[in-house]
Amino acid sequence: MNIQNTIETAVKQGFLALYNVEIPSVEFQATRKEFEGDITVVVFPLLRYKKGNPVQIGEDLGNYIVENVAEITNYNVVKGFLNLVIDDVFYTNFFNSVYSDTSFGFVTPKADDKAIMVEYSSPNTNKPLHLGHVRNNLLGYSVAEIIKAAGKKVYKTQIINDRGIHICKSMLAWKKFAPNGNDGQKETPENTGLKGDKLVGNYYVKFDQEYKKEITNLIAKGLTEEEAKKEAPLFKEAQQMLLKWESGDEEVVDLWKTMNGWVYDGFEVTYKNMGVNFDNLYYESNTYLLGKDVVAQGLEKGVFYKKEDGSVWCDLTEDGLDEKLVLRSDGTAVYMTQDICTAIQRVKDYTDVGGMVYTVGNEQDYHFQVLFLILKKLGFDWAKQLYHLSYGMVDLPSGKMKSREGTVVDADDLMVEMTDTARTISEELGKLDGYSDAEKEDLYKTIGMGALKYFILKVDPKKRILFDPKSSVDFQGNTGPFIQYTYARIQSIIRKADFDYSKPVTVPFHEKEKELLKQLELFPDTIQQAAANYSPAIVANYTYDLVKEFNSFYQNVSILGETDLDKKIFRVQLAKKVADTIKSSFSLLGINVPERM
RNA sequence: GGCUCCAUAGUUCAAUUGGAUAGAAUAUCAGAUUUCGGCUCUGACGGUUGAAGGUUCGAGUCCUUUUGGAGUCACCA
Structure with missing residues (x-):
C-alpha cells in the first residue's frame, strides 16, 4: 500500500471523526522544497464539504494524522496547505523493498486484460523516411513501450501505403x-x-x-x-x-x-x-478492397445513407462535423472507408484488442475525429478506446520540408550525422582505452542516437519542433548524453566498489539522500501518468530530474570515500538503484545507456 | 470564411491537469571542486505567461473577446 493511499484514508477518517462529514477524495502534491515536509494535502477543496478556516482545518487534520498514521511524524500548515513529514523508516523500507526488484515501476499485465494496438510509422513506399518519420517512429515506439510498462499488452503495427x-x-x-x-x-x-x-x-x-x-x-x-x-x-x-x-x-x-x-x-x-x-504489418494493397461489407452494414443500421448518384455518406452534422463520403458513386472506397475496415480487421485478427493508438501527424486531426465517431456510431465497443496520438510538424530553419522538392532531412543521413558528432566529441575526451573499434562505433551510435531521441521525445508531442541540424542537438544540459554520462559514471563507481554491498542496511539519511529517495519513489507513478497522457516527454523529464538530483548528491556526498561501512553500502546501493532506474526509464524512450563513455 | 491546435526568460523546454513566490537547461557573469570520471556543483542576471475582460479562496491552465502562427475543411492518401 503506498503512503499516499494510507494518508488519503486517514484524512477521510479524520474528516468523519472531526466534522462528521464524508469526503470523496483528497488532493495531494509533493511538498515544495522551501517548506518542511514531504507530502502535502491541499485543504482548500475540502472547504466545499466543511465551511471554515482552512488553516484551522489543516491543523485539526494534521493532529489527527500524526496520531493515527505511524509513518507521519510531524506536520505544519501554511495557508491552506498541510505539509506532512514522512518518517525515514518509511523510506528505508521503501528502498529495501525495491532495491533488488529489477522491474521496479513496471506493471505486469493480467492475463485477461485487453490489448492495445499501437500503429506508427506507416510510410508511403515511394520515398525514403525523413525527419518527420523519425518523430513519428520514436513517439510511436516509445508510447507503445510506456503503455506496456504501465501494465497493458501491446501490439505494434503499421499500415504500409503500398498502392x-x-x-x-x-x-x-x-x-x-x-x-x-x-x-x-x-x-x-x-x-x-x-x-x-x-x-x-x-x-x-x-x-x-x-x-x-x-x-x-x-x-x-x-x-x-x-x-x-x-x-x-x-x-x-x-x-x-x-x-x-x-x-x-x-x-x-x-x-x-x-x-x-x-x-x-x-x-x-x-x-x-x-x-x-x-x-505485425498491414498492407494497403490487401485492405483497400475491403469495405463494401462495412458500407452495407452501415446502411442497414441507418448510420450511412445513399444519395441519388449512388454515393454513400455518413451524416455527422449533429455532432458538429460535416457529411462524410464513405463510398464513391462509382462504388469504390475512399481513404476513410479503408481506415474503418482496417480497424475492424485488426480486431478480427487479434481478438484481445480493446483499443488502438494511431500515431499520425496533426494535419489529420479532423480525419481521426471523423473516423472514431463513425466507428462509435457503428457500435463497436472498442471504439471508445481509440486515441489519435497527434504530433506537430518538425520544421527546419529554412522552412517546410517537401520531399518532392528534395528539401528534406533524410532519416539515414541524420543518424549518420549524429553518430559522427558523438564520435568527434568522444575522441576529444578519449576515455575509451581498451575498447575495440567495433565497441567504439557501437558507443558512438548509442550516444548519437541518444541525443537525437531525447531531443525529440522530451518535447510534448502536440507541439511543433524547430529542428536545426547544426546547433539544436547539444550534449550538455537537458540532453540524452548528459543523462547517459551520469549513468556511465555510476557504473564506474560500481566497478570500483570491490566489497560486498548486498545486505540491506538502515542508516540515517543525508538530506540529499532523502531527496533522491523521494525522486525514485515517483517512478512507478510517472510511468502511469505518461501512459495515461501518451507522453514520453513525462518520462524524459522525470529522468532528467532524477539525474539532476543524483548529481547534486554526488557533489555533496562522498560514496566510496565514506568511512562508515553501512553508509558506504547504502550509498553504493542508492547509486546503483538510480542507474537501474535511468536504464529502465530510458528503455521506455528507446534509448540505450553505455557502461563507459 | 467555419472548425482544430499552438503562443511562457534572448533561445530550447517545464509547471504534479485549477494550487503556495511560474521552474530547469542554454547563453552571459561570479564562485566551488581539481578527488568516485573530465560533460560535476553553488549563485547572479533574465518574466505584465501574446493582449483585454470574466469565473473563484486561488488562473499559465477554465470561459468570452482579440492578435499572431500552423493545420484542416477533396468522389486525394
Missing part, C-alpha cells in the same frame, strides 16, 4: 528514365549500391521534375495550369498504370513487387538503426 498513383509515378519514372547500372542492366540497388528506398525515391523526384517540364510546355501552348496538369502525357501514363495495376496486369504487378521489395529492404535497415520494430 496508389504515387507508387505508379516512381515506377513509371524508373521504367522510362533509369539508366543502366554497372552490369549493363537498368539501375537496381544491387548494381548501384544505393539503398532501395533511396533509389525509388530518386525516381519519384524524377517523375515530378519531368512532369513539371511537360506542364510548362503545355501552358506555353496555351493551356491553363489546371488543364496542363490533367493533360500532361506522363500523368496520363501514370493513371493508365494504376488502372493496369488494379486489373492485375502481370508486368505492372511484377514491377510493383520488385520496386516495393527494394523499398522494404531499405526501410528495414533504417528501422534497425533507429531501434524500432513491429509485431
Whole structure:
C-alpha cells in the first residue's frame, strides 16, 4: 500500500471523526522544497464539504494524522496547505523493498486484460523516411513501450501505403528514365549500391521534375495550369498504370513487387538503426478492397445513407462535423472507408484488442475525429478506446520540408550525422582505452542516437519542433548524453566498489539522500501518468530530474570515500538503484545507456 | 470564411491537469571542486505567461473577446 493511499484514508477518517462529514477524495502534491515536509494535502477543496478556516482545518487534520498514521511524524500548515513529514523508516523500507526488484515501476499485465494496438510509422513506399518519420517512429515506439510498462499488452503495427498513383509515378519514372547500372542492366540497388528506398525515391523526384517540364510546355501552348496538369502525357501514363495495376496486369504487378521489395529492404535497415520494430504489418494493397461489407452494414443500421448518384455518406452534422463520403458513386472506397475496415480487421485478427493508438501527424486531426465517431456510431465497443496520438510538424530553419522538392532531412543521413558528432566529441575526451573499434562505433551510435531521441521525445508531442541540424542537438544540459554520462559514471563507481554491498542496511539519511529517495519513489507513478497522457516527454523529464538530483548528491556526498561501512553500502546501493532506474526509464524512450563513455 | 491546435526568460523546454513566490537547461557573469570520471556543483542576471475582460479562496491552465502562427475543411492518401 503506498503512503499516499494510507494518508488519503486517514484524512477521510479524520474528516468523519472531526466534522462528521464524508469526503470523496483528497488532493495531494509533493511538498515544495522551501517548506518542511514531504507530502502535502491541499485543504482548500475540502472547504466545499466543511465551511471554515482552512488553516484551522489543516491543523485539526494534521493532529489527527500524526496520531493515527505511524509513518507521519510531524506536520505544519501554511495557508491552506498541510505539509506532512514522512518518517525515514518509511523510506528505508521503501528502498529495501525495491532495491533488488529489477522491474521496479513496471506493471505486469493480467492475463485477461485487453490489448492495445499501437500503429506508427506507416510510410508511403515511394520515398525514403525523413525527419518527420523519425518523430513519428520514436513517439510511436516509445508510447507503445510506456503503455506496456504501465501494465497493458501491446501490439505494434503499421499500415504500409503500398498502392496508389504515387507508387505508379516512381515506377513509371524508373521504367522510362533509369539508366543502366554497372552490369549493363537498368539501375537496381544491387548494381548501384544505393539503398532501395533511396533509389525509388530518386525516381519519384524524377517523375515530378519531368512532369513539371511537360506542364510548362503545355501552358506555353496555351493551356491553363489546371488543364496542363490533367493533360500532361506522363500523368496520363501514370493513371493508365494504376488502372493496369488494379486489373492485375502481370508486368505492372511484377514491377510493383520488385520496386516495393527494394523499398522494404531499405526501410528495414533504417528501422534497425533507429531501434524500432513491429509485431505485425498491414498492407494497403490487401485492405483497400475491403469495405463494401462495412458500407452495407452501415446502411442497414441507418448510420450511412445513399444519395441519388449512388454515393454513400455518413451524416455527422449533429455532432458538429460535416457529411462524410464513405463510398464513391462509382462504388469504390475512399481513404476513410479503408481506415474503418482496417480497424475492424485488426480486431478480427487479434481478438484481445480493446483499443488502438494511431500515431499520425496533426494535419489529420479532423480525419481521426471523423473516423472514431463513425466507428462509435457503428457500435463497436472498442471504439471508445481509440486515441489519435497527434504530433506537430518538425520544421527546419529554412522552412517546410517537401520531399518532392528534395528539401528534406533524410532519416539515414541524420543518424549518420549524429553518430559522427558523438564520435568527434568522444575522441576529444578519449576515455575509451581498451575498447575495440567495433565497441567504439557501437558507443558512438548509442550516444548519437541518444541525443537525437531525447531531443525529440522530451518535447510534448502536440507541439511543433524547430529542428536545426547544426546547433539544436547539444550534449550538455537537458540532453540524452548528459543523462547517459551520469549513468556511465555510476557504473564506474560500481566497478570500483570491490566489497560486498548486498545486505540491506538502515542508516540515517543525508538530506540529499532523502531527496533522491523521494525522486525514485515517483517512478512507478510517472510511468502511469505518461501512459495515461501518451507522453514520453513525462518520462524524459522525470529522468532528467532524477539525474539532476543524483548529481547534486554526488557533489555533496562522498560514496566510496565514506568511512562508515553501512553508509558506504547504502550509498553504493542508492547509486546503483538510480542507474537501474535511468536504464529502465530510458528503455521506455528507446534509448540505450553505455557502461563507459 | 467555419472548425482544430499552438503562443511562457534572448533561445530550447517545464509547471504534479485549477494550487503556495511560474521552474530547469542554454547563453552571459561570479564562485566551488581539481578527488568516485573530465560533460560535476553553488549563485547572479533574465518574466505584465501574446493582449483585454470574466469565473473563484486561488488562473499559465477554465470561459468570452482579440492578435499572431500552423493545420484542416477533396468522389486525394
